[in-house]
Amino acid sequence: MSKLPKIVLLACCVIAAVYFLLSLVGQIQVSISSDETSEIQHKIVYKTESEKAFPRAKLTANAQRGKCKKQLPQAIIAGHLKSGTGALVEFLNEHPQISSSNIRTDVQFFNKFYVSRGIRWYQSIMPCTFKNQITIEKTAQYFSYPKVAERIRTINTTTKIIIILKDPVKVAVSLYAMWREHKSNHAHEYTFERMISKTNGTTFEIDPNSKIIKLCSYVQNMKQWLQVFERTQVLILDGNSFDDHPAGTLKDVEKFLNVKHFFDTDHFVFNSTKGKYCFRRWNGKVRCLPEGKGRPHPKLNANVIQTLTDYYKPMKKILFKVINQTLW
Template sequence: MRCKVVMACLSVSIAITLVTFGGGMISTNYPALLRIYRQPQSERTQGPNPALGLKWNEITEVERKDAARQTCSPHSQSEHNGFKTGDSIETILGRINSTDPNWTKKVDNCYTYDGKQSPIPERLLEKRQCQKRLPVAIVIGVKKGGTGTLSRFLGLHPVISITREMPFPGKQVNASSITKWIQLMRFSSPFQLTMTESPGFFHSHLTLVFQSFLSSSVKFFVILRDPVDRAISEYLHYVAHSNAPKDRPFDVIYKNVRIQETFEKTILEPGGDIVVSKFTWLGLYIIHIQKLLNLYERDQFMFIDGDAFAKDPYPTMSKVEEFLGLPKFYKRSHFVKSKTKGFFCAQVPERPDFGCMIPSKGRPHPNVSEDVLRKLQDFYRPYNKALRDQLGLNFSWIYKKK
């Protein structure tokens, strides 16, 4: 049964990926996409999908067999696919004596933080059992939703050793690529939770095969921002990182995404319909989340209101401690609002290596017409409402109207 669930999910996931990124930008039936996830599992792989225009047999036999082989293997706490997953979060936290006045120094002892972050000498790394380990918790998205800042603030906690902006292990997810991926992680002590930030995990079909190599108790952080603002931020990010001319109108392809001279032209068809592209697709949060909930339990996820986090990160970081079961560390004084940017910076005496995010964070948004903003809000509204109805999320932007 588990294989059928995973394979059904794979069919939808790959098909959607092909529609979204396979060719030109096309419009599609968005309510029909959402209904896919409400169908019985057995119906999701039968015949052509009217919402996607793709058939199950259009997924290659290699992809089908590879996913079945990897995702349906025995799923134990300590080892699966012959790959050791390491200690559980509960086991790691059970080693900590938080009543010790010096517990923070004894826990976080693989690096020094004298102005910059540096690993201790190799002989001490070995003595303190500092190793590169498989993550037990991952910040998986959403891109341009605040993942970078969240990861930075998570890394300030002495029990967390987090590696930022880690891409997927590769197009081929196997024991070899996972081993190489682990070697890119930060060192962690036996008292620390190894974490990473991999926004691609949120929407990639590779999540299905990646599951086989993670602990069955892995935790996920998903920070969700108003999808309209998120789309604008990603557009600006792509413009800034492309070779698009800054002094004249442009129309370029960057990382298989078409970027035009304005946000409006990029996300709208000539007739005024919303374009299905990377900018708009990621904001259909409920579709991606439902795919993940086919693989993991609801209590393995912490969903964070990105807008509320940007206004005041302290309440969120306190809830993070509760979610992971961490010893209390964060204080309100650790978070100070920047007078120039308006965003929060960190002020943690134990961590002088980090203060504010890089200057490019928080780019000013262009003026977008009220008509376009209203059209985007209408477009996202049923999906935002599904976050409330199906997941019980009560984020302020869900009810937002332009």
């Protein structure tokens, strides 16, 4: 037999082996991409009806190429305290086109670390995202901090702002419960009634200078935000409605952020123990909010609740006029 066919056969085997090794290297390069890319690839696989309709090809291709980068947030959840910001950012982070900062608690950059840590630190804690994804961050304290809106606009004039507000009476009670558990602001030393009232010793009268009362008086803070940002850049959400119907609220956010529709009612499972909704992923696993959410609130006298309601009633009317929107 001539040696030529053997040489040709050997060459073919070598070529096939090289091709196999090159394809294997390509697979390894995809598998060793950044943690953020792995998380994005994890988020791309979905099974529900709405998820099947979601156009994922572009995300998948980008993830395989590994061309993600850390970028400043295009949207910021700016508050308010005890109004559902934690649940909002956790749910939004399940959307394949949305990714939140790597710090899972309040970032507090614009109110606390703006000067000391600087913009490079802020960008470093953001996730690695692609061109067709949106980076978001959440800090509930931003809403009531005077300089935050201007600082955000200085960095990016096109930033979209999301503010979620609950009925101030509910927020006041929830704030007290959180402070009491954390033993902060003297809440563990005094009753709720004592924390919000004047100390004349005879009649119950709301103290407008009480920290709880001031934090739940939204009008002045809202005016400051709308003086810095156009109304079209600010999405104001009803926190009470979000508690009861999260899918509907999240659809409003999707539209505001200009991302594809993803959230449906079948994503949410109610936790009767906590009184909060959890998120059900495509594989059936249910992800609930941290243990601190849904803590018990103090039982209050009906007269105290009514006094608070009456106190905030005129402020609510002014707020709704300022934002040209009705809540609660």
